[in-house]
Amino acid sequence: MNNIFQVIQVNSALIILVLIILVILLLLAQFILYRRFKEVSRRYKLLTRGPNGADLEQILQQYAGDVKKLEKGEEELRVQQERLKEQVAECVHNLGLVRFNAFDNMGSDLSFSLAMLDRRGDGVVLTGLYGRDETRLYAKPIRKGTSDYSLTQEEIKAVQISLEKI
Incomplete structure (x- = not known):
């Protein structure tokens, strides 16, 4: 143990010098870390x-x-879209038109059957019969592609044309 104290006494100046250099290096490292911390802190605040x-x-x-x-706006738009889909399904989408000659003594196909149906096959078929002295117009309701009233061949064909387009 005495040997250690003698070595320290002999080399005390050198040990103090090494410790001073170590303190200076630690202070320098502390200063560098402080500046980096300030920069990071400034960036964090920004x-x-x-x-x-x-x-x-x-x-x-x-x-x-x-x-x-x-x-919330998206949900409102989704509800409105569903409402519009329902309304569009009820609109007339496809027309089926058949022109024909209702009377043998007439020259042109001036009579017609016009089917106006929605996507469900519901709607109406209009038939106009053209004669020399008068024209008559008939309307028959159509539900799911059929009618409770008897349909002529031209009306059936007009309904089929309209249903093919759906």
Whole structure:
């Protein structure tokens, strides 16, 4: 143990010099780390501060609210789309027209049968019979491609033409 104290006494100046250099290096490292921390801290503050001075939490809350509004708007649009699909299904989509000569003594195909049906096959068939002195128009309801009233061959053909287009 005495030997250790003698070595320390003989080399005390060298040991102090090494310790001073070590302290200086530690202080230099501390200074470098402090500057890097300040730079990272400055960047973090810039990141968390949004436009108008809002912090990151406020920005995220605002975005979450915006997403909820968009989801609500999307649901409203989906409901409206379903309503429109139902309305479109009830609209007249396809026409079936057959022109014919109702009377043998007439020269042209001036009579007609016009089927106006929706996608379900519901609608009406109109038949116009042209004669020299008068024209008569008849309407017969159509449900799912058929009618409770008797249909002429021309009316049946007009309904078939309309149903083929559906």
